[in-house]
Amino acid sequence: MDNLHRRPFTGTVEAPGFAVRVLDLPAQFYVPCDQPPGSIAGADTYTLWLAPDLALQVGGAPPEGFVSDMADGLVVFELSGPRAADVLAMGSTVALTPGQCVRTLFGGVRVIMYLHGAAMRLHAERQFAAFLLQWFQTAASALPQGQVP
């Protein structure tokens, strides 16, 4: 019998001034945390503060110690475009600032959110990925169809 094959969650949303890509990030680990609440540490490989004593490392190799591999557990949505902020405002009160991450509810789903370059990233547990993708598709239809700001 053939070996198992991996099927990452996929999907995209395209709307005037707004796009969502689902990223398959192969390195995501729950790791011990020694950084300030709400902070992002690092650059190419970075850690996001999640809770007391808990962070999410994105990229790189797993560190020593109490580590759980979450690559298959967390789906990453990358939101971009000038109207991404409008969509963000439909799902959360959070005002994102560079260098900070937020663990909050977005559209009723617990996510980890932060700015990543010119885009926004949301990490959500895999079981919610289909719901969130549909949520983004629906929200995109509420955006005005006129000229993109």
Add this chain to the structure above:
Amino acid sequence: MTARRLPQGGRIDRTAPLAFTWQGGKLSGFAGDTLASALLANGVSTIGRSFKYHRPRGIFAAWVDEPNAILDVSRGDWHDPNARATTLALRDGMAASGVNARPDVDHDIYRHIDQLQQFLPAGFYYKTFFPNWHRFEPRIRAMAGLGTLRAIADARHFETRMRTVDVLVAGGGPAGLAAALAAASAGLSVLLADDRFAPGGSLLWDDASIDGAPGDAWAADAVARLRALGAAVLPATTVFGVYDHNTFALVERRAEAPAGWGEDRVWTVRAKQAVLAAGAFERPLVFPHNDRPGTMLASAALQYLRQYGVLVGENIIVTANNDSAYATAIALRRAGAAVSVCDVRATLPHAAQAAQEAGVRVLAGSVVLDSIAGGSGISMADLGPADATSRRFARQRVQADAILVSGGWSPAVHLHSQAGGKLRWDTQAVAFLPVQAQPHQHLAGAMAGTATLHETLHSGHAAGVAAATSLGARATATAPHALPAHPAAPVQAYWKVPIKSARQWLDLQNDVTVKDVALAAREGYTSVEHLKRYTTLGMATDQGKTSNVNGLALLAEATGREIPQVGTTTFRPPYVPVTLGAIAGMRHGALYAPWRRLPAHDEHVSMDADIREYGGWFRPACYPHAGETAAQAIQREASEARRACGLFDGSSLGKIVVHGPDAAEFLNLLYYNELASLKPGRLRYVLLLRETGVVYDDGVVARLAPDRYLLSPSSSHTAGVLALLEAWRQTEYPHLRVALHDTTAAWATFAVSGPRSREVLAPLTTIDLSPEALPHMAFAEGRILGVAGRIARVSFTGERSYELSVPSGYGASLWAALREAGAPFGICPYGIESLSVLRAEKGYILIGTDTDGMTLPDDLGMSGPLRAKKVDFTGKRSLLTPDALRPDRRQFVGLLPLDPTQVPAVGAHAVEIRDGKRRSRGWVTSACHSPALGRSIALGMIERGRELAAAGAEVELFHLGALMKAKLVSPVFVDPAGERLHG
């Protein structure tokens, strides 16, 4: 009322006519009209029937305080059965009609109810129909109420918006604009919400000059300046609720929305500072028959004139106790109406002089004693002394087609009160005013008690500066300036005409009169909260904006108390009605809740699984074949799992990893069962208790390594168990070196169960599945079809079972592979309903189904750990209380119906007759037809159940009037020796 559109004036666009209908008749208005102003402009006088007496009613106010003009309005697919015509922008093609009337408001067949009014006092329903309300309710409900919903689901989505701002300003009148300008000048993020179609508030209709510009021009310029400073200005947006942490709820009523979306949009705004500048409402001055069409608030008449170019009458009487009505009288006189003012004050104020100079007739110490019906409204009015106490008092009958009332002003303290702010009665303002602002909030303008525009502007500016200062910013704007006005003469408290025999209305929407308040007081309803509930005063959709203060003032009068002693009722959100659709936002249909999907969800769908929601997860209940019912599929799947092999998707089972050198000690302190002694590679079934000893969850714990455990809470309890563990870790045991990771999402888990399970799996994995290497309740890691995974030998079916886990990205692939590999052995996918049958046959409990908020471990027959466990654990003390040790507690048992073809209802009570009365001894918690036994079985919690089962006792099960006998037995119906499990 003979209202008409004037040839010029107003803010309407006369180049943009709009067609609409009223009760089927074609009418027209203009862009910029409200539905109410357009109806008035077309001379429509009666727009509804009153709630209780079915009396004709006309438009009374001009904005959210309108009690009468609640109409059924539709346009295309859009329909609002209870639209407030005064706040609804007129649109081309609107169709409006009255509510609470048959066939229409002009020919209402229920109008004769008013003739029975003396038999319909406050409390009529309580006194007449209770305790047999249910007999009368259907008919009464059919007659009562407002509009009727169409039985069509609204398919539209409603957008929600959320924002965090430095300063939220609620209200875009002069105070709000001044506050926003000050805060925005400090460089802060400001959001100004104003419920009118354009900000400006009273500046849009009052004569005003600010900084040398007309009031309305200054308001428009202020909005432009705010936007230039980066502030968000939301017109047509009402702040309707205040919640914890300075969170505000707003509803924005957009003119247009994208296709498929509703116009209403609810905002959730978290504000670091908030300025409440909601203005004030004019109160009615109450007099006999003050509910007739043609009676209107004085300020409303001014708004209809200045905003919409509508003159509300030709012969207008204004009855007032304060100065503000004079400006209205002058404006109406200049617009061409004959106007008289009855001022209840014996000494005329300074404002009366200007009115007289403008041609307004002014009567001191005078009031309207009655209105005389004529046509569809008022034809005459009786004027007389304000202290008249009987109908026989000297009175002067004059022609009148409109009576305008002004009984003083009530600050709109609703938001302040919702935030927990206190109120005080101010005898000079004759109004309730806020005592002081709540933390992080500032009060401005009329709602804070300012009387002149000059004061209002300075109050708003000061509030904006204070908000900025609170955030460490400095406002650079200067206060806008209006010329100080001549001081107003004091308002005279005047709550009703002192004629007892006539009906005088307080609450027009709920038909509450002065007599109702007096009756309530006589019958002992002297608390304002009781008055409200007994008479329904202030309980209508206008929340008593025009009636509350008058009502409680009269309650004070009727009970010989002062108004502060009576107090006010509690203000609660929403300040204005908000549609449920707007509140739900996108949360309907497929987005109703954040449903969770299994990694192999698409595979289950492709198999036509009967997918249902269980604890937030979409899971297969069963997999019906073509032509098979769900019940048949469940029986087949359960049989196949025992006969050959079954395949179950258990990916939703929790997977919490507990890491750390103190993991064993930590878990031992929390779980009912001993876990420190558990050896690596082994599993243990465990209970987790609350401090009360009640069973919160069950599950299996695997020890992966000396410093690492894997907990498997039940699917719907995973988040709760994690939260509970985290709470203990962070508060009681912070010294223990432990980390908790919820890895549920990272793993897909499938159970292969049945006599042939080992044969199916052996070729697929590097893990030795022999009973010696992997006995029941053992655990191993290895490769499964080339992927690192793990297998737990654990069973919820009573058969030999293996739970395979791989990273969830491989879940769909593993599900397909197991089906393929199992095909030669007759593998049968089974759903959660089939699993429920299998576990019931084995007497395995389902938390929340077989247990409830009172179940202790011993009730389930699990007392061993309490006796054997040496260390303390959560809930232990509660298990030693007299109540926990009572011998007559309900205990978990099996039940065999004497008729094996009958399945008892879950929830059926085991009953006995004691002292001539039927009493419950417990109930059925699970029941099904057992394919293994070929008969019905049940599980239940029964008093002294184990003792009775050992004696072979029978019980009577009672459900919906029917009785069924059942024998109490052990809950383990299949393989009590566990041979199939361990084989």
